[in-house]
Amino acid sequence: MVDVLVTNGPILIMIAAAFGFLMAWGIGANDVANAMGTSVGSNAITIKQAIIIAMIFEFSGAFLAGGEVTSTIRKGIIDASYFVDSPELLVYGMIGSLLAAGIWLVVASALGWPVSTTHSIIGAIVGFAAVGVSADAVEWGKVGGIIGSWVVTPAISGFIAFIIFQSVQKLIFNTDDPLASAKRYVPFYMALAGFVMSLVTITKGLKHVGIHFSALEGYLLATAVAAVVGILGKIAISRLKMSDKSDLKTQYGNVEKVFAILMVVTACCMAFAHGSNDVANAIGPLAAVVSVVESGGIIGAKAVLAWWILPLGAVGIVLGLAIFGQRVMQTIGKNITHLTPSRGFAAELAAASTVVIASGTGLPISTTQTLVGAVLGVGMARGIAAINIGVVRNIVVSWVVTLPAGAALSILFFFIIKSIFS
Amino acid sequence: MPVNSILGVFAKSPLKPLEQHIDKVHECAVLLVPFFDATNSGDWDEAIKIRKQISLLENEADSLKREIRLTLPGGLFMPVERTDLLELLTQQDKIANKAKDISGRIIGRQLVLPQPMQDAFGAYLKRCLDAVSLAKRAINELDDLLETGFRGREVKLVANMITELDLIEGDSDDLQIQLRRQLYALESELNPIDVMFMYKIIEWVGGLADLAECVGSRLELMLARN
Numbered sequence: 001m002v003d004v005l006v007t008n009g010p011i012l013i014m015i016a017a018a019f020g021f022l023m024a025w026g027i028g029a030n031d032v033a034n035a036m037g038t039s040v041g042s043n044a045i046t047i048k049q050a051i052i053i054a055m056i057f058e059f060s061g062a063f064l065a066g067g068e069v070t071s072t073i074r075k076g077i078i079d080a081s082y083f084v085d086s087p088e089l090l091v092y093g094m095i096g097s098l099l100a101a102g103i104w105l106v107v108a109s110a111l112g113w114p115v116s117t118t119h120s121i122i123g124a125i126v127g128f129a130a131v132g133v134s135a136d137a138v139e140w141g142k143v144g145g146i147i148g149s150w151v152v153t154p155a156i157s158g159f160i161a162f163i164i165f166q167s168v169q170k171l172i173f174n175t176d177d178p179l180a181s182a183k184r185y186v187p188f189y190m191a192l193a194g195f196v197m198s199l200v201t202i203t204k205g206l207k208h209v210g211i212h213f214s215a216l217e218g219y220l221l222a223t224a225v226a227a228v229v230g231i232l233g234k235i236a237i238s239r240l241k242m243s244d245k246s247d248l249k250t251q252y253g254n255v256e257k258v259f260a261i262l263m264v265v266t267a268c269c270m271a272f273a274h275g276s277n278d279v280a281n282a283i284g285p286l287a288a289v290v291s292v293v294e295s296g297g298i299i300g301a302k303a304v305l306a307w308w309i310l311p312l313g314a315v316g317i318v319l320g321l322a323i324f325g326q327r328v329m330q331t332i333g334k335n336i337t338h339l340t341p342s343r344g345f346a347a348e349l350a351a352a353s354t355v356v357i358a359s360g361t362g363l364p365i366s367t368t369q370t371l372v373g374a375v376l377g378v379g380m381a382r383g384i385a386a387i388n389i390g391v392v393r394n395i396v397v398s399w400v401v402t403l404p405a406g407a408a409l410s411i412l413f414f415f416i417i418k419s420i421f422s
Numbered sequence: 423m424p425v426n427s428i429l430g431v432f433a434k435s436p437l438k439p440l441e442q443h444i445d446k447v448h449e450c451a452v453l454l455v456p457f458f459d460a461t462n463s464g465d466w467d468e469a470i471k472i473r474k475q476i477s478l479l480e481n482e483a484d485s486l487k488r489e490i491r492l493t494l495p496g497g498l499f500m501p502v503e504r505t506d507l508l509e510l511l512t513q514q515d516k517i518a519n520k521a522k523d524i525s526g527r528i529i530g531r532q533l534v535l536p537q538p539m540q541d542a543f544g545a546y547l548k549r550c551l552d553a554v555s556l557a558k559r560a561i562n563e564l565d566d567l568l569e570t571g572f573r574g575r576e577v578k579l580v581a582n583m584i585t586e587l588d589l590i591e592g593d594s595d596d597l598q599i600q601l602r603r604q605l606y607a608l609e610s611e612l613n614p615i616d617v618m619f620m621y622k623i624i625e626w627v628g629g630l631a632d633l634a635e636c637v638g639s640r641l642e643l644m645l646a647r648n
Contacts, residue, residue: 033429034428037428037429038429041429041432114428165571166571169569169570169571169573173569173570173571174570174571174573174574174575174576176575252566252569338432338433338434338435339429339432368428371428372428372431375428375431375432376499379499379501381571382501382568382571382572383501383568383571384432384501385433385435385436385437385500385501385568386432386433386434386435386436386498386499386500387431387432387433387498387499387500388430388431388432388433388497388498388499389497389498389499390495390497391430391431391433392431393497395428395431
């Protein structure tokens, strides 16, 4: 049976790579609105700046910190022992999953549902393994953990957003001179953002690129990066042009200007976090296919990630961004949201921190979910004038629907691909 | 291509329209000053023109009120209670209605206040409108209250305004008592039915201050829950 893999190996890899690339492209086109929307919606950055930031940081996030989650998707969800006698099933299934998730994303985007790319790929993998192979072939414990994280991560992100925004109100808005307080404290928030990002990259990401640091070195380096970010932020703030009226309204306007600079930093973080977490959804299955085919059908061999896989995913995401992102962003720009930079920053920083921390542990979580959790957190801190609970409910429903939909599609494609090659 | 982003989560803020509404109501109420100036000098054409403006502004306030009520569905999560917000809106709207009633009644009965009362009545009206202006200022602080999360110095500021509002309302009560005394002294020389309506008008003008105070206390309740 394994000779199927030998004879068709290159073709299978090519198909998987093509679908993986398509999926990555879909992720770029689909999620950019969520990852960058808050920054554009609060007018902190222009559409053009958003696209440029997203390209640079999505790529670096995917490339530098995308490895950990990839390995979870590649080998964490399925019990490999079931595929030892028929490794080609794993290959078919992963290719089917990629196609299923990709198609589901396209359909959902067309209908305007904010689905999660993470949900769709995991639903697809669980679907083909449980139905196409055996219900025991799924590592239900692991899957349970992942599903559990979908409840826990929005909660964590909401909690962080709540704390951050409360601290902003205490330290900055609720003072005699909000502007002076903003100038004093905002660099610290910038440094915090820089610290979280760089720490996760250093401790988790760089080993995939072959750079190793000890824990202490990592912390020192992250602190150094944080300090640099904070100092740069301080310089940027001091160069701001303020309208010098002393009434409270313009004061708050000026404070928001300071936060707009901070928002540029958090937008970078968000793009980085999104890249690091979501690239795996596209390239995890691809990596599984490649490792099985290259090792001649041996499953679970300690395969290193092939060198070309991460860049392929990263390039796919960036292309999706570049081609579709523009249109998506324009729509957001037109629907002016009632979001000020101070709120947007709290939500974004919380979501990004949650995502990178989770990516560091290898849990594939949903970026959309952390962001929704963060927005609700800011709302709980009484920072948002009105949150539409109906929309939140619809978003949650579309998450729930995504799992069976991805599963059903992937089962279908799995059997089709199986019949083609057998 | 519809955007599937989470930005739909942000609903339209109800606070801004609420501020617009009180601004409109205030604009409507302060027209009573030129209106009474016109009637006192017997310029009925001018009075009818101002009365039209008052009516127009009251209509605009009404449609703003309806719009806010419609855009405030049950599924909104807000930093203030939805019921409080709607109550506040109702109170605000009553001020405009009251102003319209006063001007309507004066025009309808061609009522002219007796000469000796006119100055005192002018002072009384201005004092009552002060209350409306203060209510407007308090409502306009809502934005900043949101900035600071309904706590701290901003809440103190609004609380002070509400205290001042109570003081003004007390003042206007004193002025009202004096006016009634004046009218009582003049009663015998006037048309009894006109006198009945003058008492009514004095009461209604005082009602402007009462309603402004109601707006204040509604706001206070709203903040107290935070």
